[in-house]
Amino acid sequence: MKGFSALSRRGDAGAASRVKDWVVARFGDSAEQAVLVSETQCLTAGCPPTLTVIAILTPCACVRFQIHKSLGDVTQDDISALGHAAPLLPEDLCC
Ligand SMILES: [Zn+2]
Numbered sequence: 001m002k003g004f005s006a007l008s009r010r011g012d013a014g015a016a017s018r019v020k021d022w023v024v025a026r027f028g029d030s031a032e033q034a035v036l037v038s039e040t041q042c043l044t045a046g047c048p049p050t051l052t053v054i055a056i057l058t059p060c061a062c063v064r065f066q067i068h069k070s071l072g073d074v075t076q077d078d079i080s081a082l083g084h085a086a087p088l089l090p091e092d093l094c095c
Pocket of ligand 1: 044068
Protein backbone atom coordinates (compact mmCIF):
# COMPACT_ATOMS: atom_id res chain seq x y z
CA MET A 1 0.00 0.00 0.00
CA LYS A 2 1.92 2.96 -1.26
CA GLY A 3 -0.78 4.57 -3.32
CA PHE A 4 -1.07 7.65 -1.16
CA SER A 5 2.51 8.65 -1.82
CA ALA A 6 1.56 9.12 -5.43
CA LEU A 7 -1.06 11.72 -4.59
CA SER A 8 -0.31 15.19 -5.77
CA ARG A 9 -0.20 18.06 -3.31
CA ARG A 10 -3.34 19.38 -4.90
CA GLY A 11 -4.98 16.02 -4.25
CA ASP A 12 -4.01 16.15 -0.59
CA ALA A 13 -5.44 19.63 -0.19
CA GLY A 14 -8.65 18.45 -1.79
CA ALA A 15 -8.85 15.54 0.63
CA ALA A 16 -8.34 17.85 3.62
CA SER A 17 -11.13 20.21 2.63
CA ARG A 18 -13.39 17.29 1.78
CA VAL A 19 -12.85 15.73 5.21
CA LYS A 20 -13.35 19.12 6.85
CA ASP A 21 -16.70 19.50 5.09
CA TRP A 22 -17.79 16.11 6.41
CA VAL A 23 -16.76 17.03 9.95
CA VAL A 24 -18.77 20.24 9.75
CA ALA A 25 -21.75 18.31 8.39
CA ARG A 26 -21.44 15.77 11.21
CA PHE A 27 -20.79 18.07 14.17
CA GLY A 28 -22.26 21.33 13.00
CA ASP A 29 -20.65 24.65 12.45
CA SER A 30 -20.52 27.94 14.25
CA ALA A 31 -18.57 31.15 13.98
CA GLU A 32 -16.61 30.29 17.14
CA GLN A 33 -15.67 26.81 16.04
CA ALA A 34 -12.63 25.79 14.06
CA VAL A 35 -12.02 22.44 12.43
CA LEU A 36 -8.44 21.32 11.83
CA VAL A 37 -7.61 18.34 9.69
CA SER A 38 -4.07 17.09 9.31
CA GLU A 39 -2.12 13.99 8.45
CA THR A 40 0.66 12.69 10.64
CA GLN A 41 2.70 9.56 11.22
CA CYS A 42 1.89 6.94 13.81
CA LEU A 43 5.00 5.38 15.29
CA THR A 44 3.23 2.72 17.34
CA ALA A 45 4.28 -0.78 16.34
CA GLY A 46 1.56 -2.62 14.49
CA CYS A 47 -0.31 0.52 13.58
CA PRO A 48 -0.77 1.76 10.03
CA PRO A 49 1.99 4.31 9.41
CA THR A 50 -0.29 7.18 8.50
CA LEU A 51 -2.78 8.81 10.80
CA THR A 52 -5.38 11.46 10.14
CA VAL A 53 -5.98 13.81 13.06
CA ILE A 54 -9.18 15.84 13.31
CA ALA A 55 -9.54 18.55 15.93
CA ILE A 56 -12.67 20.55 16.67
CA LEU A 57 -11.82 23.69 18.62
CA THR A 58 -14.22 25.96 20.40
CA PRO A 59 -13.54 28.63 23.05
CA CYS A 60 -14.51 26.06 25.68
CA ALA A 61 -13.37 22.69 24.44
CA CYS A 62 -11.10 20.83 22.11
CA VAL A 63 -12.25 17.50 20.78
CA ARG A 64 -9.68 15.42 18.98
CA PHE A 65 -10.14 12.34 16.83
CA GLN A 66 -7.63 10.05 15.19
CA ILE A 67 -8.31 7.83 12.23
CA HIS A 68 -5.70 5.27 11.25
CA LYS A 69 -5.78 6.07 7.57
CA SER A 70 -4.08 8.52 5.32
CA LEU A 71 -6.12 11.65 4.70
CA GLY A 72 -6.92 10.61 1.14
CA ASP A 73 -8.39 7.31 2.34
CA VAL A 74 -10.75 8.75 4.95
CA THR A 75 -14.39 8.31 3.93
CA GLN A 76 -17.57 10.01 5.00
CA ASP A 77 -18.49 6.79 6.82
CA ASP A 78 -15.38 7.21 8.97
CA ILE A 79 -16.54 10.69 9.94
CA SER A 80 -20.09 9.50 10.62
CA ALA A 81 -18.72 6.84 12.95
CA LEU A 82 -16.79 9.36 15.05
CA GLY A 83 -19.83 10.37 17.03
CA HIS A 84 -20.17 6.83 18.32
CA ALA A 85 -16.55 6.67 19.43
CA ALA A 86 -16.44 9.96 21.28
CA PRO A 87 -18.91 12.31 22.91
CA LEU A 88 -20.04 15.45 21.21
CA LEU A 89 -18.66 18.73 22.43
CA PRO A 90 -19.19 18.77 26.21
CA GLU A 91 -21.42 21.74 26.94
CA ASP A 92 -20.92 21.26 30.68
CA LEU A 93 -17.32 22.34 30.37
CA CYS A 94 -18.28 25.69 28.99
CA CYS A 95 -17.08 28.61 31.06
ZN1 LIG B 1 -1.47 4.26 15.86
